[in-house]
Each structure stands twice: as C-alpha cells, then as structure tokens.
Amino acid sequence: MHQHKVERHLGASISPLRRKHWLAKSGVLLVVIIPLAFSSSLFATELLINTFWPPAHLMRQEVFNRWISDVARVTEGRVTGRFPTSTLAPPSRQWHMVTSGIADVGIVFNGFERNRLHLSTVAELPFGTPSAEAASVALWRTYKRYFEKAEEYSGVKLLGLMTHSGGDLYSLRTAIQHVSDLGGLKIRTTDGSSSDAIETLGGVAVPSSGIGAYQLVSRGIVDGLIMPTGDMRTFNMLQY
Missing domain, CATH: 3.40.190.170 (Bacterial extracellular solute-binding protein, family 7)
Structure with missing residues (x-):
C-alpha cells in the first residue's frame, strides 16, 4: 500500500585551459x-x-x-x-x-x-x-x-x-576565437547533440563518458573538450 x-x-579564473561559453545552454x-x-x-x-x-x-x-x-x-x-x-x-x-x-x-x-x-x-x-x-x-x-x-x-x-548546466567548450592548446578554428580539432563530446554540433562546425567529435574524458585529456588524445565547469573540477581536469 x-x-x-x-x-x-x-x-x-580556471586553469590554463582556454574556455568558450559556446554551448553553455546545451543541457x-x-x-x-x-x-x-x-x-x-x-x-x-x-x-x-x-x-x-x-x-x-x-x-x-x-x-x-x-x-x-x-x-x-x-x-x-x-x-x-x-x-x-x-x-x-x-x-x-x-x-x-x-x-x-x-x-x-x-x-x-x-x-x-x-x-x-x-x-x-x-x-x-x-x-x-x-x-x-x-x-x-x-x-x-x-x-x-x-x-x-x-x-x-x-x-x-x-x-x-x-x-545539468550546459557544457563549456575548452581548448587545450590553441585559442578558439572563430568557428573556423574548430576545423580538424579533436573535441571530446558526449553522444548526442554535442557530437553533432562539433561535427557540423568542422571538428572531429570524440564521444566519451565524463570518466573517460580524463583519459582523453591527460594523455593528450584530444585537442579540447565540452564539459560543465563543475565536472571539470570533479574529474580533476582543470590542471590541464
């Protein structure tokens, strides 16, 4: 019953990573x-x-x-x-x-x-x-x-x-000032809309879980990533 x-x-002021609030409301x-x-x-x-x-x-x-x-x-x-x-x-x-x-x-x-x-x-x-x-x-x-x-x-x-709060776009190596700057860059995304967006804008989507993103970033496999700032702290990635 x-x-x-x-x-x-x-x-x-968030680490050496360069960040763009581009996809800030993409939940x-x-x-x-x-x-x-x-x-x-x-x-x-x-x-x-x-x-x-x-x-x-x-x-x-x-x-x-x-x-x-x-x-x-x-x-x-x-x-x-x-x-x-x-x-x-x-x-x-x-x-x-x-x-x-x-x-x-x-x-x-x-x-x-x-x-x-x-x-x-x-x-x-x-x-x-x-x-x-x-x-x-x-x-x-x-x-x-x-x-x-x-x-x-x-x-x-x-x-x-x-x-949750939308994912920010971080660059690990070079600043992203224009859409064209994404061309050919490997960007960690989630499956779904963020992958579609990166591919449409000329980047190479590398889907992974939040936990898997740490390996991609720490090993230098990707050039950037999309992730909420809170998760960047949780998964200890602001150091990169």
Whole structure:
C-alpha cells in the first residue's frame, strides 16, 4: 500500500585551459529508471542504487543520498537503499544494467540510448532556459503532458528527468576565437547533440563518458573538450 508513496518520491579564473561559453545552454539529459518488473513484494527490502559518478560528486551527495533518505522516511523504513563501492556498469550500459536486474535503480544519459529515446532530447536545444533547474522542471512537465503517451521508456519505470548546466567548450592548446578554428580539432563530446554540433562546425567529435574524458585529456588524445565547469573540477581536469 506504500508503493504509490515510493513512486512519488522516486520521481524528482580556471586553469590554463582556454574556455568558450559556446554551448553553455546545451543541457545533458539524464533519467532515473527502475525495472518495470520490480515487484511490490520487494518493497520491504533494500534497493541497489547504481550511479556512475564518484561518491563525492554533487549528484551523489545532494540528490541520491537525500532521495533514498526520503524514500526510507515515507515508507517507514520498509525501503532502504545502498550504493555499490564502484559502478556496476560503464555509463553507456546503465539501461542494460537495470533491465538485466544487475541493479534496481540507475541513471542514464539519454545520448547513450539515441535509438530508443528521442522526444526528451528537445531539452538539448541551446539557449532555451535560464538554468538547469528551470530546464529540468520544464522537461518533466512536458514529458508528463506530451511525451509519456509515446512509451519510449517501456520496460522500465521512469522516476525522473533532469538536465545539468550546459557544457563549456575548452581548448587545450590553441585559442578558439572563430568557428573556423574548430576545423580538424579533436573535441571530446558526449553522444548526442554535442557530437553533432562539433561535427557540423568542422571538428572531429570524440564521444566519451565524463570518466573517460580524463583519459582523453591527460594523455593528450584530444585537442579540447565540452564539459560543465563543475565536472571539470570533479574529474580533476582543470590542471590541464
């Protein structure tokens, strides 16, 4: 009888790098999902919650930790949660991880599921909202009103949608003053709109997860990258 309560609370001078606020409002989409076959009989147990961010990341500390505390509170301790010591699957395999039953809850970057998830990528259009918070609220309301009926998330229970602040464009070697300066440069991107944008502007997109971006940057494999400033700090890349 507490399942409806659970579902309600499951839903909701920078270094030597040269930076351009070019794609500053191009949000990254993430979804929190749970297997559709999650049985109500399990609502007296512990959820295994997987995130691909390190424990100190803002999303882990301020979102997921608070969320599972709320779930435990409204279910009077019937549902609790724990996090594995490290991610149970790479970022690109989070959907498969959840639907295969490896974890009970996961967070998925929509760009990794481009063949499955289409409508919610409207939030990747740049310059449409003043903040990630406003974009996230608008995206969830739009999903509930228009997109939910399309059943793109069939097979899982969608618990929430969000965007984070847009990615800045960083150059590791030369200043980028004009669009033409991007020609031939290898730029780390995410899958999705940032890759399309870089390719359209003449650059070479090198898609990777945030964690994978560190290897690309530290080894000098790319000439630049697109990433929010907060994640640059989280993944210790401002030193480059």
